Amino acid sequence: MENEDAVGYRMVDGAGCWALADGLGGHRGGEVASRLAIDAAISSFVENPSIQEEALNKHMVMGNRAVLGRQKTEPALAHMRTTMVILIASAEAAMWAHAGDSRLYWFRGGRIREQTLDDSVPQRLVAAGEISANQIRFHEDRSKLLNSLGTREQVTASLREMPGPPAPGDAFLLASDGFWEGVTEPEMEEDFGASKSSEAWIGRMEARIKERAAADSDNYSAIAVRVLKRKGRA
Numbered sequence: 001m002e003n004e005d006a007v008g009y010r011m012v013d014g015a016g017c018w019a020l021a022d023g024l025g026g027h028r029g030g031e032v033a034s035r036l037a038i039d040a041a042i043s044s045f046v047e048n049p050s051i052q053e054e055a056l057n058k059h060m061v062m063g064n065r066a067v068l069g070r071q072k073t074e075p076a077l078a079h080m081r082t083t084m085v086i087l088i089a090s091a092e093a094a095m096w097a098h099a100g101d102s103r104l105y106w107f108r109g110g111r112i113r114e115q116t117l118d119d120s121v122p123q124r125l126v127a128a129g130e131i132s133a134n135q136i137r138f139h140e141d142r143s144k145l146l147n148s149l150g151t152r153e154q155v156t157a158s159l160r161e162m163p164g165p166p167a168p169g170d171a172f173l174l175a176s177d178g179f180w181e182g183v184t185e186p187e188m189e190e191d192f193g194a195s196k197s198s199e200a201w202i203g204r205m206e207a208r209i210k211e212r213a214a215a216d217s218d219n220y221s222a223i224a225v226r227v228l229k230r231k232g233r234a
Contacts, residue, residue: 004030004082005176006219008038012049015090015203017042017059018223022083022102022176024148029080036070037063037149047233051093053159059086060149060157067150081150085116085174088227095161095171100148103180106162107171110193112185116158119147137181170227171201178220182209198224 004023010016012206021037023030044062046161048055071078096104101118115125115175120141124146125131147156171192183191183205191204202224209220 003219003221004034005178005219006031006034007127007174007223008042009223010042010046012046014087015049015051017045017049017088017175017226018085018088018172018225019059019086020102020174020176020223021063021085021149022100022178022221024082024145025077025080029077030082032070032077033067033080033082033150036066036083037084041084043086049088049119051088051090051095053095053161056088056095056159057088057157059088060084060155062097064149064155068153071150081145081148083148083176087172087174089124089166089172089225092165093162094166094172095159097157097159099155099157100145101142101177103173103175103177105173105175105185105188107173108187109169109193111142111189113158114160115159115185119158120143120145130178136183137184142177149154158202166227168227168229171198172223172225174223174225176219176221178203179209179222182212182220191200198226201226209223 006021008019018106019038019041023034028212040057040061044059059224083102085098085104098116100138101120106114121141121144122136195201
């Protein structure tokens, strides 16, 4: 199985950008789409590392344009798509955006304070009260997305700004569906509390995923970001 996920990270003048994408399309299309989107978004951040909604939206727009541009020049990749989730943060502020079902979780006090809502059929069913949020992981339509990069000229992304600056002990988890499907939210919190570093936290969660993985399981990727006590570092 090809890994169609891509991740990226960059720090500029005390501000950071973390991005994760999960490609769709097969025949290398998903792999190409996710890498194009991440590279374009990170480049956009380097050009404008401000923690502002306008800048964050531009990063998503540039990721979408990169995918659409390659679709037009390579007919074999005309149907490639990708999800993407981006976090930008500094000591003063943090905000995130996503399209598709790659998620961001914000942790405070060791608990999930907030998480993104998937652009998917099952998430719509949750909103309609037809299923519970816990049923998304195992729903037969969990892979049916209602939004992604490479679908249309005008990208539609959900943006969210953290109310107030990041606090020491805060953490963020960016995860593709192959990751969050294999570890529940209570387990994320449990593993976070038992870990002293981002690497250890990811390692604990990955161990759960590997233990449960079937032969045809989806590839997975995740990025963990922890806010340290020393001001200005994440």
